[in-house]
Amino acid sequence: MRTAFHEQLEGLAASIAEMCGLAGASMERATQALLQADLLLAEQVITDYEAIVLKAAAAEERAFSVLALQAPVAGDLRAVVSAIKNVADVDRMGALALHVAKLARRRHPAKVLPEEVNGYFTEMGRIAVDMGNSVKDVVLSGDPDRAAQLDDDDDDMDNLHRHLFNVLMEREWKHSAASAVDVTLLSRYYERFADHAVEIARRVIFQVTGEPAGTAPSASTDDQP
Amino acid sequence: MRTAFHEQLEGLAASIAEMCGLAGASMERATQALLQADLLLAEQVITDYEAIVLKAAAAEERAFSVLALQAPVAGDLRAVVSAIKNVADVDRMGALALHVAKLARRRHPAKVLPEEVNGYFTEMGRIAVDMGNSVKDVVLSGDPDRAAQLDDDDDDMDNLHRHLFNVLMEREWKHSAASAVDVTLLSRYYERFADHAVEIARRVIFQVTGEPAGTAPSASTDDQP
Numbered sequence: 001m002r003t004a005f006h007e008q009l010e011g012l013a014a015s016i017a018e019m020c021g022l023a024g025a026s027m028e029r030a031t032q033a034l035l036q037a038d039l040l041l042a043e044q045v046i047t048d049y050e051a052i053v054l055k056a057a058a059a060e061e062r063a064f065s066v067l068a069l070q071a072p073v074a075g076d077l078r079a080v081v082s083a084i085k086n087v088a089d090v091d092r093m094g095a096l097a098l099h100v101a102k103l104a105r106r107r108h109p110a111k112v113l114p115e116e117v118n119g120y121f122t123e124m125g126r127i128a129v130d131m132g133n134s135v136k137d138v139v140l141s142g143d144p145d146r147a148a149q150l151d152d153d154d155d156d157m158d159n160l161h162r163h164l165f166n167v168l169m170e171r172e173w174k175h176s177a178a179s180a181v182d183v184t185l186l187s188r189y190y191e192r193f194a195d196h197a198v199e200i201a202r203r204v205i206f207q208v209t210g211e212p213a214g215t216a217p218s219a220s221t222d223d224q225p
Numbered sequence: 226m227r228t229a230f231h232e233q234l235e236g237l238a239a240s241i242a243e244m245c246g247l248a249g250a251s252m253e254r255a256t257q258a259l260l261q262a263d264l265l266l267a268e269q270v271i272t273d274y275e276a277i278v279l280k281a282a283a284a285e286e287r288a289f290s291v292l293a294l295q296a297p298v299a300g301d302l303r304a305v306v307s308a309i310k311n312v313a314d315v316d317r318m319g320a321l322a323l324h325v326a327k328l329a330r331r332r333h334p335a336k337v338l339p340e341e342v343n344g345y346f347t348e349m350g351r352i353a354v355d356m357g358n359s360v361k362d363v364v365l366s367g368d369p370d371r372a373a374q375l376d377d378d379d380d381d382m383d384n385l386h387r388h389l390f391n392v393l394m395e396r397e398w399k400h401s402a403a404s405a406v407d408v409t410l411l412s413r414y415y416e417r418f419a420d421h422a423v424e425i426a427r428r429v430i431f432q433v434t435g436e437p438a439g440t441a442p443s444a445s446t447d448d449q450p
Binding site for chain 2: 064067068071077078081084085088168169173175176177180181184185188
């Protein structure tokens with residue numbers, strides 16, 4: 001029998017899933033803003049982040065209501081606390097898209113990136129959007145296969161991040177140190193975006209199956225270059 | 226009358242406070258390891274992080290027990306959820322000290338930093354340790370004045386972070402791009418460490434007073450350079 005509790009939990013999952021989609025869309029726009037020095041798009045990401053913050057606050061209030069009114073225990077309690085943590089992670093994903101957009105705005109009308117690294121960020125942006133969509137699906141479906149795909153995407157992101165650092169560190173970097181600083185921070189923003197998506201997916205899968213998802217703790221991916 | 230609930234909540238605060246102290250001590254050692262290319266000290270920070278992770282897991286379990294057994298509502302419920310979030314932030318502080326230590330280890334026996342920026346990191350390390358101790362006190366005392374001091378420390382950290390980027394970006398950076406990458410990431414680690422300390426302090430003060438502490442949302446400090 002479906003209970004009021006489970007309906008509320010599903011409502012909470014739906015709003016977290018929506019936020020995941022929004023964070024992915026923001027990172028997509030932020031990447032465009034970055035690559036094309038598009039000020040309007042950057043401004044839109046910056047404005048849209050406010051909506052993510054409001055949705056995060058609303059989702060958290062929703063979780064509080066469930067805890068206060070239903071006083072869940074055991075697995076049900078963990079599911080709600082897990083949702084509260086997911087809200088924090090997805091809010092952070094939105095904040096990282098915001099950081100990308102703000103850097104694009106700060107350097108406008110100049111482009112932030114030297115031509116030769118555009119390809120890396122095009123690809124990192126594409127992966128970030130995919131991950132936003134995948135984690136949205138995982139939150140809604142609890143599908144472990146879809147979650148496993150997020151781990152693969154995260155590996156791809158880490159590889160790009162590492163390669164990019166190699167470009168900066170091992171070859172002759174022909175551009176300014178200023179430009180190296182921007183590229184370093186941007187690469188870190190994408191990599192952290194992916195980490196948070198993986199965190200959410202793992203938390204959902206652990207909630208569904210009782211088994212840790214993936215092969216490595218997320219901390220290992222947060223340790224680049 | 227003191228209730229079992231409030232005793233449990235105090236126990237939880239005590240373990241979070243302990244973790245804050247440990248994270249500060251780790252950042253102190255990591256800074257030494259960084260400045261002196263001290264491999265043993267770096268290894269110690271890396272090992273010590275495991276203890277922080279275990280304590281975080283234990284504190285979270287403790288919070289779950291309180292929720293499950295006491296089913297608190299209203300302010301009491303918020304206090305426990307707030308504690309769970311504080312655990313996540315202090316764990317992250319430990320992870321950031323770990324990142325500093327790992328970078329020191331990766332470059333050993335070379336020093337990571339060019340001589341001319343040592344002073345910045347000495348000072349950032351000093352502020353980080355102070356903030357670890359201050360946030361420990363805030364968690365135990367709920368003292369708004371002590372929390373306000375954390376905001377000042379965070380401003381100092383942000384200023385150092387900005388100045389350091391100016392060194393990298395505006396003057397002639399005589400060192401390699403590789404070195405600029407390391408300095409950028411390190412500076413970001415210290416700055417984020419400070420942000421998490423401020424997050425915890427603000428959450429505690431909001432819990433105690435019902436009023437937001439400080440003058441600006443933490444997001445504003447997480448937006449450098």
